[in-house]
Amino acid sequence: MAQAKPEDRTRRVFAVLGTAAFLLLAPGTVAGLIPWWISHWHLNPAFLGFIPFRAIGVLLMTAGIAVVLEAFGRFALQGIGTPAPVFPTRHLVVKGSYRYVRNPMYVAVTSLILGQALLLGNLHLLEYAVFPWLAAHFFVLTYEEPTLRRTFGAEYETYCAHVPRWIPRLNPWRNPR
Numbered sequence: 513m514a515q516a517k518p519e520d521r522t523r524r525v526f527a528v529l530g531t532a533a534f535l536l537l538a539p540g541t542v543a544g545l546i547p548w549w550i551s552h553w554h555l556n557p558a559f560l561g562f563i564p565f566r567a568i569g570v571l572l573m574t575a576g577i578a579v580v581l582e583a584f585g586r587f588a589l590q591g592i593g594t595p596a597p598v599f600p601t602r603h604l605v606v607k608g609s610y611r612y613v614r615n616p617m618y619v620a621v622t623s624l625i626l627g628q629a630l631l632l633g634n635l636h637l638l639e640y641a642v643f644p645w646l647a648a649h650f651f652v653l654t655y656e657e658p659t660l661r662r663t664f665g666a667e668y669e670t671y672c673a674h675v676p677r678w679i680p681r682l683n684p685w686r687n688p689r
Contacts, residue, residue, distance in 0.1 A: 523592055526599065531588035534596045539580055539617070542644050543624040547637055556633035569630030576623035579609050583616045597655070604664045606671050611684035614677050618648035652677065 547553075558565050586608050587594060591601025595617060609616035622645045629637035660668045674685045 520592075523602075524589070527588040527592050527594055527601075530594040530596060530599050531584050534594050535580070535584045538595070539621050539624070543576070543580075543621045543628075546640065547625055547628050550636050550640055551628065551632050551634045553628075553632065554634075555631075558633045559630065559635075565630045565633070569627040569632070572623045572627030572630065574627075576620040576627060579616050579620035580624070583609050583620065586610070597659075600659075600663075604660070604667055604671065606675075606685075606687055611675065611686075612680040614672065614675050615648065615652060616680075618645070618652070619678065619680070621648075649678075 584595065586605050587601055590607060591603050591605040593599055593601030609620075613619055622641055625637060625641040625644065628634070629641060657672075671685075671687075675681065
Protein backbone atom coordinates (compact mmCIF):
# COMPACT_ATOMS: atom_id res chain seq x y z
CA MET A 513 0.00 0.00 0.00
CA ALA A 514 1.35 3.42 -0.96
CA GLN A 515 2.44 5.76 1.81
CA ALA A 516 0.29 8.89 2.16
CA LYS A 517 2.05 12.13 1.30
CA PRO A 518 2.64 14.54 4.23
CA GLU A 519 0.30 17.13 2.65
CA ASP A 520 -2.45 14.47 2.38
CA ARG A 521 -2.03 13.59 6.06
CA THR A 522 -2.08 17.28 6.99
CA ARG A 523 -5.23 17.88 4.95
CA ARG A 524 -6.90 14.86 6.58
CA VAL A 525 -6.02 16.16 10.08
CA PHE A 526 -7.46 19.60 9.20
CA ALA A 527 -10.52 17.87 7.71
CA VAL A 528 -11.15 15.96 10.94
CA LEU A 529 -10.56 18.97 13.19
CA GLY A 530 -12.57 21.31 10.97
CA THR A 531 -15.43 18.84 10.73
CA ALA A 532 -15.50 18.39 14.52
CA ALA A 533 -15.56 22.16 15.04
CA PHE A 534 -18.28 22.64 12.43
CA LEU A 535 -20.31 19.80 14.00
CA LEU A 536 -20.33 21.62 17.33
CA LEU A 537 -20.97 25.01 15.75
CA ALA A 538 -23.71 24.30 13.18
CA PRO A 539 -25.80 21.27 14.25
CA GLY A 540 -24.82 21.89 17.88
CA THR A 541 -26.43 25.33 17.70
CA VAL A 542 -29.36 24.54 15.37
CA ALA A 543 -30.38 21.21 16.94
CA GLY A 544 -29.06 21.68 20.48
CA LEU A 545 -28.66 25.22 21.76
CA ILE A 546 -31.65 26.84 20.02
CA PRO A 547 -34.06 24.00 20.96
CA TRP A 548 -32.84 24.36 24.54
CA TRP A 549 -33.49 28.14 24.43
CA ILE A 550 -36.98 27.45 23.11
CA SER A 551 -37.92 24.59 25.44
CA HIS A 552 -35.40 24.49 28.30
CA TRP A 553 -35.98 20.79 27.63
CA HIS A 554 -39.08 20.98 29.81
CA LEU A 555 -41.36 17.96 29.47
CA ASN A 556 -44.92 19.02 28.57
CA PRO A 557 -47.90 16.71 28.13
CA ALA A 558 -47.59 14.54 25.02
CA PHE A 559 -49.13 15.95 21.84
CA LEU A 560 -52.82 15.05 21.68
CA GLY A 561 -52.28 13.02 24.88
CA PHE A 562 -50.65 10.33 22.72
CA ILE A 563 -47.77 8.97 24.83
CA PRO A 564 -46.19 6.96 21.94
CA PHE A 565 -45.20 10.34 20.39
CA ARG A 566 -42.48 10.42 23.06
CA ALA A 567 -41.03 7.10 21.87
CA ILE A 568 -41.22 8.28 18.25
CA GLY A 569 -39.34 11.41 19.35
CA VAL A 570 -36.60 9.34 20.97
CA LEU A 571 -36.31 7.22 17.81
CA LEU A 572 -36.07 10.34 15.61
CA MET A 573 -33.41 11.80 17.89
CA THR A 574 -31.41 8.57 18.03
CA ALA A 575 -31.50 8.18 14.25
CA GLY A 576 -30.68 11.86 13.79
CA ILE A 577 -27.61 11.71 16.03
CA ALA A 578 -26.36 8.53 14.34
CA VAL A 579 -26.76 9.97 10.84
CA VAL A 580 -25.21 13.34 11.75
CA LEU A 581 -22.14 11.65 13.23
CA GLU A 582 -21.81 9.18 10.34
CA ALA A 583 -22.24 11.86 7.66
CA PHE A 584 -19.82 14.30 9.30
CA GLY A 585 -17.24 11.54 9.77
CA ARG A 586 -17.62 10.49 6.14
CA PHE A 587 -16.99 14.08 4.99
CA ALA A 588 -13.72 14.24 6.92
CA LEU A 589 -12.38 10.75 6.27
CA GLN A 590 -13.73 9.91 2.83
CA GLY A 591 -14.28 13.31 1.26
CA ILE A 592 -11.15 14.75 2.91
CA GLY A 593 -12.81 18.03 3.73
CA THR A 594 -15.56 19.49 5.85
CA PRO A 595 -19.25 20.34 5.46
CA ALA A 596 -18.22 24.00 5.78
CA PRO A 597 -17.93 25.79 2.42
CA VAL A 598 -14.56 27.26 3.45
CA PHE A 599 -12.88 23.80 3.43
CA PRO A 600 -14.93 21.63 1.02
CA THR A 601 -14.32 17.97 0.28
CA ARG A 602 -11.92 16.84 -2.43
CA HIS A 603 -14.12 13.88 -3.32
CA LEU A 604 -17.86 13.57 -3.84
CA VAL A 605 -19.25 11.60 -0.89
CA VAL A 606 -21.79 9.01 -2.10
CA LYS A 607 -21.48 6.20 0.46
CA GLY A 608 -23.15 5.46 3.78
CA SER A 609 -26.25 7.56 4.42
CA TYR A 610 -25.53 9.43 1.16
CA ARG A 611 -26.66 6.30 -0.71
CA TYR A 612 -30.21 6.93 0.56
CA VAL A 613 -30.59 10.72 0.45
CA ARG A 614 -28.44 13.54 -0.94
CA ASN A 615 -28.68 15.69 2.18
CA PRO A 616 -28.55 13.35 5.18
CA MET A 617 -27.05 16.00 7.47
CA TYR A 618 -29.95 18.39 6.98
CA VAL A 619 -32.50 15.57 7.22
CA ALA A 620 -30.83 14.34 10.42
CA VAL A 621 -30.73 17.81 12.03
CA THR A 622 -34.43 18.28 11.22
CA SER A 623 -35.08 14.82 12.68
CA LEU A 624 -33.30 15.83 15.88
CA ILE A 625 -35.46 18.93 16.25
CA LEU A 626 -38.70 17.09 15.43
CA GLY A 627 -37.70 14.33 17.84
CA GLN A 628 -37.21 16.84 20.64
CA ALA A 629 -40.57 18.42 19.84
CA LEU A 630 -42.34 15.04 20.04
CA LEU A 631 -40.49 13.91 23.15
CA LEU A 632 -41.09 17.17 24.99
CA GLY A 633 -44.57 17.85 23.61
CA ASN A 634 -43.39 21.32 22.57
CA LEU A 635 -45.33 23.03 19.79
CA HIS A 636 -42.77 25.85 19.51
CA LEU A 637 -40.04 23.32 18.68
CA LEU A 638 -42.30 21.76 16.09
CA GLU A 639 -42.79 25.19 14.51
CA TYR A 640 -39.07 26.00 14.78
CA ALA A 641 -38.15 22.83 12.82
CA VAL A 642 -39.59 24.43 9.67
CA PHE A 643 -37.05 27.27 9.69
CA PRO A 644 -33.78 25.28 9.67
CA TRP A 645 -35.24 22.99 7.01
CA LEU A 646 -36.28 25.95 4.82
CA ALA A 647 -32.86 27.56 5.28
CA ALA A 648 -31.19 24.29 4.30
CA HIS A 649 -33.49 23.88 1.31
CA PHE A 650 -32.69 27.34 -0.05
CA PHE A 651 -28.97 26.89 0.66
CA VAL A 652 -28.98 23.57 -1.20
CA LEU A 653 -30.80 25.05 -4.20
CA THR A 654 -28.86 28.29 -4.47
CA TYR A 655 -25.34 27.31 -3.40
CA GLU A 656 -24.67 23.65 -2.70
CA GLU A 657 -26.10 21.97 -5.78
CA PRO A 658 -24.71 24.52 -8.28
CA THR A 659 -21.28 24.29 -6.61
CA LEU A 660 -21.31 20.48 -6.65
CA ARG A 661 -22.37 20.48 -10.32
CA ARG A 662 -19.45 22.76 -11.21
CA THR A 663 -16.99 20.82 -9.07
CA PHE A 664 -17.95 17.21 -9.81
CA GLY A 665 -19.84 17.51 -13.12
CA ALA A 666 -21.20 14.26 -14.56
CA GLU A 667 -20.41 12.32 -11.38
CA TYR A 668 -22.75 14.58 -9.41
CA GLU A 669 -25.42 14.54 -12.15
CA THR A 670 -25.46 10.73 -12.07
CA TYR A 671 -25.74 10.81 -8.30
CA CYS A 672 -28.64 13.32 -8.45
CA ALA A 673 -30.45 11.16 -10.99
CA HIS A 674 -30.48 8.22 -8.57
CA VAL A 675 -30.62 9.67 -5.06
CA PRO A 676 -33.41 12.02 -3.91
CA ARG A 677 -32.70 15.37 -2.28
CA TRP A 678 -34.90 15.05 0.85
CA ILE A 679 -36.93 11.84 1.13
CA PRO A 680 -34.65 8.83 1.58
CA ARG A 681 -34.77 5.87 -0.80
CA LEU A 682 -35.86 2.58 0.71
CA ASN A 683 -32.90 0.75 -0.80
CA PRO A 684 -29.36 2.12 -1.04
CA TRP A 685 -28.16 3.36 -4.40
CA ARG A 686 -25.36 1.24 -5.79
CA ASN A 687 -22.88 3.45 -7.59
CA PRO A 688 -21.86 1.52 -10.73
CA ARG A 689 -18.40 3.10 -10.59
